[in-house]
Each structure stands twice: as C-alpha cells, then as structure tokens.
Amino acid sequence: MSRQLSYAKAILEATDQAMGLSPDVIVLGQLVDTQSGIFGTTTGLVKKYGPERVQDFPVSENLMTATAMGAALTGLRPVLCHQRLDFMVYSLDAIVNWLGLWRFKSNMKSAMPVTIRTIVGKGWGQGPQHSKNLQAWFAHIPGIQVAVPATAYDAKGLMLEAILGETPTIFVEGRGLYSMTDEVPEQPYRVRFGQAVVRREGKDATVVAIGLMVPLALRAAALLDKEGISIEVVDPRTLSPLDRKTICDSAFKTRRLVVADGTWHSFGAAGEIVTSVVENLGDKLKSKPVRVTLPDSHTPMSSALEPKYYPDENDIVAAVRQTLK
Amino acid sequence: MSRQLSYAKAILEATDQAMGLSPDVIVLGQLVDTQSGIFGTTTGLVKKYGPERVQDFPVSENLMTATAMGAALTGLRPVLCHQRLDFMVYSLDAIVNWLGLWRFKSNMKSAMPVTIRTIVGKGWGQGPQHSKNLQAWFAHIPGIQVAVPATAYDAKGLMLEAILGETPTIFVEGRGLYSMTDEVPEQPYRVRFGQAVVRREGKDATVVAIGLMVPLALRAAALLDKEGISIEVVDPRTLSPLDRKTICDSAFKTRRLVVADGTWHSFGAAGEIVTSVVENLGDKLKSKPVRVTLPDSHTPMSSALEPKYYPDENDIVAAVRQTLK
Amino acid sequence: MELSHRTITQIGHYRDMDLTGTAPDTLLKLYFQMLRLRRTEEALHQEYHPADEMRCPIHFCIGQEAIPAALSLHVRPDDFIFSHHRSHGYYFAKGSPLRELFAEIYGKATGASGGKAGSQDISHSDTNFYSGAILAGAVSIAVGAAFGFKHKRTKQVSISGFGEGCTDEGAFWEAMNYAGKQKLPVLFVCENNRYATFSDQLKRQADDNVSARVRPFGVRATQIFGNDTVLAHRTIGAEIERLRNGDGPALIEAYTYRWNSHVGPEDDSANAYRQPGEMEFWKANCPIVLLGEKLRAAGLLTDALSARYEAEVAAEVAANFKFAKESPFPTDTHWRQMNYADASPLADRLLGVATRGAGFDQYQDEAKLGPY
Amino acid sequence: MELSHRTITQIGHYRDMDLTGTAPDTLLKLYFQMLRLRRTEEALHQEYHPADEMRCPIHFCIGQEAIPAALSLHVRPDDFIFSHHRSHGYYFAKGSPLRELFAEIYGKATGASGGKAGSQDISHSDTNFYSGAILAGAVSIAVGAAFGFKHKRTKQVSISGFGEGCTDEGAFWEAMNYAGKQKLPVLFVCENNRYATFSDQLKRQADDNVSARVRPFGVRATQIFGNDTVLAHRTIGAEIERLRNGDGPALIEAYTYRWNSHVGPEDDSANAYRQPGEMEFWKANCPIVLLGEKLRAAGLLTDALSARYEAEVAAEVAANFKFAKESPFPTDTHWRQMNYADASPLADRLLGVATRGAGFDQYQDEAKLGPY
Numbered sequence A, B: 001m002s003r004q005l006s007y008a009k010a011i012l013e014a015t016d017q018a019m020g021l022s023p024d025v026i027v028l029g030q031l032v033d034t035q036s037g038i039f040g041t042t043t044g045l046v047k048k049y050g051p052e053r054v055q056d057f058p059v060s061e062n063l064m065t066a067t068a069m070g071a072a073l074t075g076l077r078p079v080l081c082h083q084r085l086d087f088m089v090y091s092l093d094a095i096v097n098w099l100g101l102w103r104f105k106s107n108m109k110s111a112m113p114v115t116i117r118t119i120v121g122k123g124w125g126q127g128p129q130h131s132k133n134l135q136a137w138f139a140h141i142p143g144i145q146v147a148v149p150a151t152a153y154d155a156k157g158l159m160l161e162a163i164l165g166e167t168p169t170i171f172v173e174g175r176g177l178y179s180m181t182d183e184v185p186e187q188p189y190r191v192r193f194g195q196a197v198v199r200r201e202g203k204d205a206t207v208v209a210i211g212l213m214v215p216l217a218l219r220a221a222a223l224l225d226k227e228g229i230s231i232e233v234v235d236p237r238t239l240s241p242l243d244r245k246t247i248c249d250s251a252f253k254t255r256r257l258v259v260a261d262g263t264w265h266s267f268g269a270a271g272e273i274v275t276s277v278v279e280n281l282g283d284k285l286k287s288k289p290v291r292v293t294l295p296d297s298h299t300p301m302s303s304a305l306e307p308k309y310y311p312d313e314n315d316i317v318a319a320v321r322q323t324l325k
Numbered sequence C, D: 001m002e003l004s005h006r007t008i009t010q011i012g013h014y015r016d017m018d019l020t021g022t023a024p025d026t027l028l029k030l031y032f033q034m035l036r037l038r039r040t041e042e043a044l045h046q047e048y049h050p051a052d053e054m055r056c057p058i059h060f061c062i063g064q065e066a067i068p069a070a071l072s073l074h075v076r077p078d079d080f081i082f083s084h085h086r087s088h089g090y091y092f093a094k095g096s097p098l099r100e101l102f103a104e105i106y107g108k109a110t111g112a113s114g115g116k117a118g119s120q121d122i123s124h125s126d127t128n129f130y131s132g133a134i135l136a137g138a139v140s141i142a143v144g145a146a147f148g149f150k151h152k153r154t155k156q157v158s159i160s161g162f163g164e165g166c167t168d169e170g171a172f173w174e175a176m177n178y179a180g181k182q183k184l185p186v187l188f189v190c191e192n193n194r195y196a197t198f199s200d201q202l203k204r205q206a207d208d209n210v211s212a213r214v215r216p217f218g219v220r221a222t223q224i225f226g227n228d229t230v231l232a233h234r235t236i237g238a239e240i241e242r243l244r245n246g247d248g249p250a251l252i253e254a255y256t257y258r259w260n261s262h263v264g265p266e267d268d269s270a271n272a273y274r275q276p277g278e279m280e281f282w283k284a285n286c287p288i289v290l291l292g293e294k295l296r297a298a299g300l301l302t303d304a305l306s307a308r309y310e311a312e313v314a315a316e317v318a319a320n321f322k323f324a325k326e327s328p329f330p331t332d333t334h335w336r337q338m339n340y341a342d343a344s345p346l347a348d349r350l351l352g353v354a355t356r357g358a359g360f361d362q363y364q365d366e367a368k369l370g371p372y
C-alpha cells in the first residue's frame, strides 16, 4: 500500500501503462528512445514497445505537434515530450491556431487527444533560454487542458487521464520535482482535471501554490506552525480547468490569501487566482491578498543571482505574515 | 487645433513622421508596399521613402521578426506589420526567446528597438484563425512593452514613442478602431508608456477598459448617466508597463470596479488588473469586482453567434449594475 | 522542361493536352466536375454582395478548377484532404456535401462546421476533409495523418493542398524534411498561381520553382501545366498509386492562375500586382475551355450534353442556395462544451469511471460558487 | 565529390591538406589558434567538476577547432558572429576577450554578459559577438544583421555558426529563403558533426548533406573536410571576400566531429549513439595533429616553438582562471532596469523630453502605491 515512487518514475509508469492499455498510444520527442530517456521518464519504453511506438523526432517542434495532431485524426493518441518548455515555443502556432480550436471549429465532431509534456528547467545556470514557464499562456487558450502536477501521485493520475481522455492537454513538469517521491499505487488510476486538493488544512490563511511551489508552501506551513500560525495549502493540480470552488472555499474559511506561483509576476497565473477569489468573496477577505512570484525578469544564469530570482519558503512565510498584519 | 484624424491615418502619420525624423526607420511586412497598405496604415510610404525602406516580406513571420532584430543591431529601427495577430503566432519564438531577453542577456549593453504592429480582426466572420487577441501573453513577457491604444491621438503618440525609443514594443491594434476619429495634432508628439488616462470622470464606479472596449465603456457610461449613475472610465493605454497607480487611484475614489477587456476570460488582462487593484486596496472596494470579457472560447464565424460572443456596452452596463447592487 | 511563371505565357495557346489512355467517361467526368465547381463559385461570387448574407471572407478559386476535378476522381472516401484558405476546390474534390458548404458560408447551423468556421476554416470530418487559414499549418497536419496511415499500415493517402505562398513558411520545410525522411504516404499539391495575395513569388523566393527545392528533402516532385486537366488527372493518379504502395511522399506543382481578387468579390486591381498579358493568357487557357475543345474535337462533348450539364449544375446550385438560406442560424452558446470534451469514453472503459469533485461543474460559473 | 558522414571514415588518414598559397605565418597562426582553443577547452573541461564553480551547462568544442581558428583570421572587428549553444569556438573566433568568457562561465559580474547568460547564451556586444541556445534563432538574427549591412551599404559580413541539427528547424529554412532571395552578405557556417545530442543526422533528415538542400534556395554551398584547417581558411577567406563584394549568401558545410559528450564533462556513452570506429577516425584526424604534421614536415613547427606555444597558452589559461575566480559575483537585483530601457535618448532628441505621470515610477512596486 505504501509504494513510494519518484515523480519521474510516476510519469514513466503512467506512460508505460497507457501504452499497455491502448495500442494507439505512441511517444514522440527528441531522444525519447535513448537510455537517458528525458531524465528517466521514457527510459526502457522503446525496448518494450518498439521504435514504431517510441520515436525520436527531428528538432522540428512545430511539426512535431502537427504530426501528433494529424496522427490523432487517424486514431492514435500521441504523447509528446519537450526537454525544455523554451523549445516548445516554436510549436505555439500549432497549439493556439490549430490544436486548441480543432474541436470548436469542427463543430465538436472531431477530437485530437494529444498530450504535450514540457519540462521547466531550474537552477544550475539554465539561464534565460532554458527555464521559462509559460503555464499562464497555455491556460489562457480555450480548448486546451493544462496540468501542473506537484506530486508523483498526481503526475501519474493526471497523465493517464490526459492520454486516454479526449481533450488536448499540456503537462507542465517542474524539473525540480523529478526526484521527489510520493505514495503511488501500482495499478492505473485517474486524477480528474479541474479538481484542486487541500494539501494541508489550516485556519489562519490560505496559500494556493502551483507546481514546484507546493513543496515550498508546505515547508513554509511547517515553519509557521512552530509559531502557532496555521496555514491551509491548496494545490489546484490543473490550471485549465481551474477548480475555483475549492480555492474559494478555502479562502472563505481562512479569509486570507497568498498565491505562490513560480512564474513571471504580471499577467500570470497568480493574478487569475486572486481575481477568481475576490470576484466571489469580495470584501470577505480580512487583508489584502499577496502574490509570491518571480520578478518580471528573465532568468539570470549566475549562481549568485538565482537564489535572489527564485522565491523560496521564506518568501511565502513573509507573504503570509503580511496577510496577518 | 482641432484636426480630426482616423486611427488608421494616425498610425500612418506617426510612421511617416518617424521615417522623416530618422533615416534608420524602416517598415517591413507582407503588403506594406501596396496601395491597400495594411488597411491604409502604410499607403504611400513606399512612394515617399522608396522600396529599400518600405519592404514587402515573404510569408515568413518568424524570420521577419528575427530580421528586424538583426537589423536593429546594425542601427536600424524596424517597424513590422502583421495583418492579423493570428499570423504573428509563428514569430513567438523570436519574440519570447530572443527579442524579450536581448537587453537582459547582454547585461544591458545591447538594445533592439523593434516595433511590432499587429492587428486584431473582429466581425464579418473572421472566425477562429483571424480574430485572436493575445495581448495578455505579450504583457507577460519581460523586456517587451505592449501598447493598446484606443484613440487616434494615443496611437500616434505611442507609435512615435515606440519607434524612436529603445525598448522593443508590440502594438495591439483593434481593426474595429481604425475608422474612429480623434483630435490629432499635426506635429510629432510623444505619449509615454505606463501612463493610463481617465477618459471620463465619475464617482460611482470605475470601468477600466482596454482598446476596443474603451469606446464601448464610454457608451455604457453615457447610458448609465441618463439614470444618474456616474462612471469613471480609465484607459491604461499600455499594458506593459501597466500604470497601476492611476487605476488604483480611480478605484479608491469610486470603490467599485469593472474591467472590460475584449479577450479571453481566464488568465487574461482583466485578471491582472483586478488583482493589481485588490492587492493594493484590499477590502476598500464596496462590492465584488466584475470582469467583462470574451468567454473562454474560440471565435464563431456565424453572424448569428458573433454578437453573442463579443461583449458590448450593455454587458458593461450590466456589470456596473452588479457592482452597485 | 522546367516550368516557370516568367516563361509560361510564351506558350501562347496550350496544345499539349493528350487524351490518349484516359477513358471517355473519365474525360467527361473531369469536364463535368470542372463545370460544376466553376458554376458554383461563380454563383457564390455573384450572390455575395447582393445577398449580403455570406458574412465571412471567401477566397474564390475560379480559374483553378483542374486540380480539384482531377483529384475528385482519385481520392477514396477514407483518404484525407487538408486544404488551405482557398478551400472550396478541395472541399469539392473530397466529395464533401456542397450544400453544407453553402450553409457554412451563410453561417447556418446546418453548415459543415455548424457555421462556426466559415469558408476559410471549414471542415467536414465525416468525409475526412479539413482546412484552415493559417498558411502551412494544414500541410503539417497532413503529414501527421500520413504518419498515422503508415503506422497503422493502411493504404490511405493524405493529401495536402496549398499555394506557392505557403512555401515561404518555415513550417512547410519541417513538413518536407520529415515526410521525405519517413517516406510518408502524403501527396503535396501545390497550386502555383504566382501570387501570395498581391506579392509575386519572385519577390519572396529566389526562383518560382518549388519542385527544385523539395527534391533534396527526399520529396519526389513533378511540375505540370496546371490547366491541363487530363495531365493533372494522369499525374495525380500515378502518384497516388505509388503512395498507396509505400513509395512516398510526392509533390505536384501545378502552374495555374487565379482570376478573381485574392479574397472576396472586391476588385483588388488598384494594387497593380499582375503582369501585363497574364490574365489574358490564362483566360485563353481556361481549363474548362481547353478540355472542352478537345472533347468536342473528339466528338465526346456535344451542344446537347453541354446544355444538360449546365442545367444539372444550375439546379444543384439553386438547391444549395435554397438549403443554405432556409436553414436556421446556430443559437448555441454553451461555450465550454464547444471547446472542451468533458466525456472520456476510452478512459472510462480502460480506467473505470471516476467521479469528479463538486468543484468541477462549478468552477466556470462564479455566480454559482457561493455561499460567499 | 559529395561528402557524407556515412563514407567519410573510409578516408582513413586524411592526406589532402595543401599548404600551397598560404603564408607560413598564417599557417603558424592557424596552428596556434587551434592549440589555444583546445587547451582552453581542455582546462575548462578538467576544472568543471573539481572546481564546482562553473554552474552552467557547457557544450565543449574539443575536436572542432579548425573552423574557429580559420574564421579568426578572416573576421574583422566590425563583422558580426552569431553562434549557437556550442559557443566557445565562435566567441574565440570573434576575438572576444577570453577572460570574460571564463568569468561568464563562473557567473561573475565581470563576465561578458555580467554572469547573466552563461556559456550557451553568452554575448559580447563590444566585439559584435552574440549567441543563444535556441536552435536556428541566431541564424535568423544573423540574416537580419546582413540585411542591415546591405541596407547601409557597408562591407560588413554577418557570420552564423551552427550544427547540422539546427537545419531540422523550419526557422532555418525561412532564413535560407530570404538570404538567398535578397543576396545578403551572410556566411552560414555549418559544422556538421553528425549528431544533434544523441540523434544521428540520418535519423532526422533524408540525407546527411545540408549543402544540396540550401542550393535551390539561392545559397551557394561548399562542403569541406572540416578538420583541414588550411582548406577551411582558404574557403572561408574566398567566401567572405565574395560576400564583401555583394555576392552573397554562402554556406560552408564542414564535416567534423565532437569528441566529448554533447554537454558537460559527464560521460554520455550509455546512449550508445556513436558509430563504431568513428571516434578513432576523427581522433586520428585531429585538426591540430593534421596541421602539426604538415608544419613539422615543412620545417615550420619545431619542438621549441611548440613548447613556446604551449607555455604561452598555459599562462593565458591560468590568467583567465585567476581573473574569473577573483572576480566578484553580481549583486544586482534591479530587475526592471535589467529588462527594460527607461532612457530614450533618440526620442528625447527628436521629439523633445516629455515627462511621465506619477503613475510611471510607481506602477511596479505596489507597496508604494498607497494611500489605501
């Protein structure tokens, strides 16, 4: 019952099981067929399912997405991998002008079940072209689901749900989460989209944390706990659809709100969440909501600047304190 | 003193004057050298400045942006035109992975004064691939300014400021604004970025309106005026930088907030503005803020669905009423 | 001989059409199909402004009937066609129902795409026809469909129709590279009509020859005089045959010409982009006239038959207009449902039905969120 | 003869290097430059883990010294070089200060990019050197610089360095099309080292021959054995000369080989992507050894000179490390200023100084917004 699996292994297991369950599931991406296997998330699949179902792809990100779309029209269920989200930017035309609107413009008659995995680099001087997180962009596009799993359990369940579901999905995976472990059942299971989860109950303030910020929020909660401050941590798990109800319920309960999101400050996901809460709660909040985000800046490479650029648990603690003032 | 000019003509005049003021200003884009001249915004320039400064470009949007970037490094100041914002999506890699971070990654030593004009189609069945507005995406990228002029006056002043300034800028132009006229001084002038303007003073509620929503908000204000409801209309004019102070000052004064933004609802510009206000005003608002936006859907082509899809002044009126309840 | 728009008008009157080896009834079918497409487009073109009910941009294909007619006799129902913005010819080629094209243009609920897409984004998934207005996008998706056919070892063929302008786009070359490398069963049909909107190919490319550029990518290419419908039929037939046998991909570059404005019935001649004499050359070499002459000379086409064809087509066009005009407008505003599939039958079957939390149904409609 | 990685190893030992026509001091400079680059890279490679202070990904170019050395003798200070991720050779070729490369890698404020970019995004604008990690992006920008040179009628040349992997990208082909059509003064240098990360060119492209594909786009192309530094020097010199005279663009495809892992000093051999015998072939045909042999045979290189070179280079490398290690880390957190230029000197001069409203300075820092 208490099988621990890393986030990376959970993704591998979900893909493996989806491929086992349906012969239509295929994996495309640069280097998916290598021993390294995208940080271990595809290792061994080519041996098990053969090179027709696990294919290396040219460094042609736009075509890769379009290939998946066309393949989906013939009944396949492609899973794409991008080693860095930055590389995937080349494919935005395919995503926003075609994939996202396919169902709509076919008058709901045609589906493209394509799953796009994309990894956000962080640390060790990834620098400005290897560390972007555009999850807010993706969540802005109608017709695309966006998963931001923070645990191995969710990574597996959401991945199975996406691959075997009917709506195109973008998976934003924090590289920093890959080695974190969690209890992960062996048999396949689903985590539905649009269902946030309360990771820790509390009463003094709500911290909505996304992806990599979830473990940091839990650490912040532990720190504050020592001072008798009780924090509720909500993990939306998917940004599109966004479970505004669970978030609002928590904020209504605690009456204080911090949103922790490791992406650029302005026009990002944190703003959407704050707005969703105040649209519903209005003046029920006892203090001003606070965002914990990256500054509106590209990523510095230097190891001396990275810690100043990326928010950590202390920034969350400080933000919570601000709401308690 | 009271020279009236259309929005389209104001853009043409700004470009013309910038070209006259600096020999380094050039215009690139599909069909910029034709009589039609991008809905009249470039007509005549090729005759006046010659084909070396006003160049048709292949249907290669990504390269067009990169060409402008490289040209800027040699001292030129390129102005690009995209007939539809949808086409520009091909160039997002050049924008988000290169243009936006050039200053940053050169340690502030290198500048790329590139102005990208992009037109948002609306109506007459433009449909899902000819009507997107991704202004919230652009405003999320560090290192890029975003102008959303709603009047001919602002279009001209912001355009001159962008072309002759040092920060790369994206101009989001509503096709629906092109024929609207305004008082526009003949001599060149500047409108600085990051300076919102109060288009109409009022005391009962603040409507922050973006681009095409500005005239609609003014119409809504006139309708409400008849009932004795007094609306303050704030036009941010630029989304990046965003003049949060003017917006917050107005909201603090009226204590009620509507944000009208003709783009997709979730993770859009309206959310950023609402959040910016409540982060600062907290419980000072007397009612829940309300967003007036597009639904989270691609654009239907049918003339029967377009009016249901696009918000109009009545939607703004209804939103204001909601804040007054 | 390499073809080029620079030299093609020197042909004068085209005399190389060769009926040998093409069955008489096929020839008549080709003629009929062209006539049908021509009259359909002419009618839409004429009605556009007076009716004022076709409220979407339309890129007419008058003058470019040869390729659609030739394709229409070779594609099978399970083949896919992916078209660019100038979609009517390809929609027609796929045998998709024309009345649903009319209804789509009229923005009606009975349209091929329920009135949501219009002329430049129309699709008809029942007959495997898809289109879209963003250049090169549909070419790339066509490659993906071919990938699927090869993967599943079917004998289906994916057909991608586009203009020479689309080859300016980098996306197009990614498609060539991958199709060539993987030997995918995809037929690229490039109707080279010289212009992208008002921009001459030679203003955008070093040479007006797409074929020479695709070959080193591993894509077989044939240039043809694109108004020779019989040649088009023969060439397409041969290439599709090879594709079904695993010998792909192939490109056919058909030099042809658009008679109308780039878009809509409005006159775009103020932009003065056409070469002198060019329109006259192409009208003199109208694909319908060229084939008609040959068919008459061969005694296959008579005045009576011609009149019967015209009547048949006129009746069809009238019926299509009637259907479009009488159809109801869409009223649907279930935006979420239009954009997202909430049902997941395969996941339900393979993983079991998992219910969702209360949040799911309500996250959309904040008004319902209460109790705040 | 067409070159290809499939057949190149059959050359055995390369014997075609021809010193004729290249001045002895040029030959020695080429040798010295290669040695300098090799020792620099070896030192960085060796120090990487023990020092644990180079905290960024580095793509080493050991084995690929010929092209950078050859380029370094032809580029002028006002020429531009744009590099991909494997940047050190091109940075070196542009004559940009190596100690600022070291400092950049160490993340120091004295680095070429102030420690903000690292090895794969480094630039040095004073010497017109730029790079970036997104494939094909810098190629496109190089075309833009060439556009600027042509527009301003200077005799500058824009040089773009990349690998064969980059040619998978559509963006690359847009660049070829436009450069070819506009005859821009840009030199494309493709170091074809067979692999993109662990993926063989023949897994991604129909043929391992970039040259054949660019030619129909109007780009002149030459294939060379990329470890023949003298040939590289001659070819690059001739092409740059033609470019300065308006006869552009050109591509040089240099077949060469990377000795190390794709990135970092870690061993990537578990991915088993190299062909048997390949590494041995390329090591035996090391560009430094090939030229050294010839120089010794010609009596130009002696043991004493070689020792002097080694000492000189060792001293330089040591000084560079010292500079990097002793330099301060950046402390700057003025994020807005780093990303946006608030000054606008040209606009001020041409349009007059317009002040901004109160909103401007405060919109960033909500804490300051008050009085709420």
Ligand SMILES: Cc1ncc(C[n+]2csc(CCOP(=O)(O)OP(=O)(O)O)c2C)c(N)n1
Binding pocket: B030, B059, B061, B086, B087, B090, C059, C085, C086, C133, C134, C135, C162, C163, C164, C165, C166, C167, C193, C195, C196, C197
């Ligand atoms: C990505 C993109 N950029 C620009 C456009 C605008 N546009 C619509 S049609 C067209 C010309 C297309 O020319 P071609 O591909 O030759 O087809 P034709 O219209 O001649 O049939 C252009 C540039 C577009 N639809 N998509």
Ligand SMILES: Cc1ncc(C[n+]2csc(CCOP(=O)(O)OP(=O)(O)O)c2C)c(N)n1
Binding pocket: A030, A059, A061, A086, A087, A090, D059, D085, D086, D133, D134, D135, D162, D163, D164, D165, D166, D167, D193, D194, D195, D196, D197
């Ligand atoms: C757009 C994009 N996609 C993927 C990558 C990941 N990537 C980094 S280097 C590389 C291989 C490049 O191969 P090549 O261009 O031949 O240069 P080489 O490394 O062999 O010198 C890849 C795929 C990238 N940097 N950019």
Ligand SMILES: [Mg+2]
Binding pocket: C163, C164, C165, C191, C192, C193, C194, C195, C196, C197
């Ligand atoms: Mg054309």
Ligand SMILES: [Mg+2]
Binding pocket: D163, D164, D165, D191, D192, D193, D194, D195, D196, D197
């Ligand atoms: Mg390589």
